[in-house]
Amino acid sequence: MGRADFPIWFSERVQHMETVLDGFLPESSIVPMRLHEAMRYSVMGGGKRVRAALVYAAGEACVPAGQSVTSAQGIALDHAAAAVELIHAYSLVHDDLPCMDDDDLRRGRPTVHVRFDEATAMLAGDALQPLAFELLAQMPVAPALVVQAVEALARCAGSLGMAGGQAIDCASVGLDLSQEQLQIMHGMKTGAMLEASVLLGGIVAGASSTARQGLEAYADAIGLAFQVVDDVLDVVSDTSTLGKTAGKDAAGNKPTYVSLLGLEGSRELLQALRQEAHAAVLPLGPPGTRLAELADYIVGRNR
Amino acid sequence: MGRADFPIWFSERVQHMETVLDGFLPESSIVPMRLHEAMRYSVMGGGKRVRAALVYAAGEACVPAGQSVTSAQGIALDHAAAAVELIHAYSLVHDDLPCMDDDDLRRGRPTVHVRFDEATAMLAGDALQPLAFELLAQMPVAPALVVQAVEALARCAGSLGMAGGQAIDCASVGLDLSQEQLQIMHGMKTGAMLEASVLLGGIVAGASSTARQGLEAYADAIGLAFQVVDDVLDVVSDTSTLGKTAGKDAAGNKPTYVSLLGLEGSRELLQALRQEAHAAVLPLGPPGTRLAELADYIVGRNR
Numbered sequence A, B: 001m002g003r004a005d006f007p008i009w010f011s012e013r014v015q016h017m018e019t020v021l022d023g024f025l026p027e028s029s030i031v032p033m034r035l036h037e038a039m040r041y042s043v044m045g046g047g048k049r050v051r052a053a054l055v056y057a058a059g060e061a062c063v064p065a066g067q068s069v070t071s072a073q074g075i076a077l078d079h080a081a082a083a084v085e086l087i088h089a090y091s092l093v094h095d096d097l098p099c100m101d102d103d104d105l106r107r108g109r110p111t112v113h114v115r116f117d118e119a120t121a122m123l124a125g126d127a128l129q130p131l132a133f134e135l136l137a138q139m140p141v142a143p144a145l146v147v148q149a150v151e152a153l154a155r156c157a158g159s160l161g162m163a164g165g166q167a168i169d170c171a172s173v174g175l176d177l178s179q180e181q182l183q184i185m186h187g188m189k190t191g192a193m194l195e196a197s198v199l200l201g202g203i204v205a206g207a208s209s210t211a212r213q214g215l216e217a218y219a220d221a222i223g224l225a226f227q228v229v230d231d232v233l234d235v236v237s238d239t240s241t242l243g244k245t246a247g248k249d250a251a252g253n254k255p256t257y258v259s260l261l262g263l264e265g266s267r268e269l270l271q272a273l274r275q276e277a278h279a280a281v282l283p284l285g286p287p288g289t290r291l292a293e294l295a296d297y298i299v300g301r302n303r
Helices: A006-024 A033-043 A050-062 A071-095 A118-137 A143-157 A162-171 A179-204 A209-236 A257-284 A286-300 B006-024 B033-043 B050-062 B071-095 B118-137 B143-157 B162-171 B179-204 B209-236 B257-284 B286-300
Strands: none
Touching: A006 A050, A006 A071, A006 A286, A033 A071, A033 A118, A033 B162, A050 A071, A050 A179, A050 A209, A050 A257, A050 A286, A071 A118, A071 A143, A071 A162, A071 A179, A071 B118, A118 A143, A118 B071, A118 B118, A118 B143, A118 B162, A143 A162, A143 A179, A143 B118, A143 B143, A162 A179, A162 B033, A162 B118, A179 A209, A179 A257, A209 A257, A209 A286, A257 A286, B006 B050, B006 B071, B006 B286, B033 B071, B033 B118, B050 B071, B050 B179, B050 B209, B050 B257, B050 B286, B071 B118, B071 B143, B071 B162, B071 B179, B118 B143, B143 B162, B143 B179, B162 B179, B179 B209, B179 B257, B209 B257, B209 B286, B257 B286
């Protein structure tokens, strides 16, 4: 299903996202300077921008047939894509802190609390969250759509979404989780924000409720796939390729898909999820192709 | 200006807020249970609810002349009041962590990281933020007003508001700050969320732009007053009355209004700010009385 121009499309969106984020983040010269510097360091650290790409792909897929993204919708997608990247960035900063995963390395660079200090890292994360919601509030689309976007992001980032998944993850170190329990945890920790990404794209583009259902099914599949790939990479990859400490899950006695299903079983699950994702966006027709291609990318990524 | 029924009005709003917050917070029986328990512990710990009272007072002051708060506006005020209390609660939880103020006692009880653990305290704070924005998104008023409320809360909670003030506070321990620098810091750290409280009340009630200017001037005065009172209490009160460690600022060599202006100078400043606050809400007429009374309460409080 993938097209040869997908890498170009993806790379254009990623580069555009870097410019947009740079413009949205307060300058390091504005007081409090150290906090703003830490926020920029947290966000501009060379992330894969998969979530931003999902926002754009879902937005481009859901505009009414025969139309393309309007200028206002394009700006709104920038805001929405930046918002999910800011929430993702804050979660990594807090996750790396000593009281959580205590990681020194992220994307090949010192983590925020190592480069700055713990208090600054915590506050940088704390300040990235409201900036995400501020960007949504400033989207130039109908206020009713903005409200839907705020609600979706808040729900996916909260105690029944990402933050809750993080809490379950912390609490389950050293425990034997069933596949179902593992799936619930990752569905919250990782899946919820991937779901937020595609939902926000759909909301901005005025997606029908049928289209939104397709997006949700797609998000369920890629959310799970994302985590399975993470677990596989933790085993088969090395620290320099990953840009973070490899083998950490096994060392920390964390339950993973690989420990549960084995490498082969994990890879079979990935192919099934990839097909699920493709099927979910099929009703969107040709505009849904980018979403299918992103599913392939997520399953095939090596870092 | 104050009326004899103010304590009743205030106490009714506080009790109502407790019920409302109890209803909005996820039950401790819902997974992740420990996180939800920590969120409840953070929020339901007997706060003064000054911010909630400001939301209600501003809302009641800004409905058009001759009208009273509608049922939908009343529900929206509940959401807005809960939202500012959640943001305030999260900020205290993170502020008490070892990497920040490292406090063991808050409102006479063990702080969240002492009662639970550091990771749970951080995640509880992280999860309270999106819940606040979710509650705003669910307000039953015009979507355009909801969007204004989200933007105001996000701005006041962010790096140019509360989180930024916290960062400056951390960075200024042991430094000599001028009165102007101290004022900027506290204006962000404490004042911004008091401003958010009155603004949100005004927005829900459909306040005119003139009324909103009055609210902002009022918020500036009480925001500053709030901090001056805090500094005075840290010197003249004791730990059991305060419910937190007294004398902590002086021990930590933190710059305060008392260290800068002395006790007498601080008390003179308080009276001037009280008069400023009264003058700012005078144009609102009799419905603005509760706001004036809240200013008196803030200046006169002993914990």
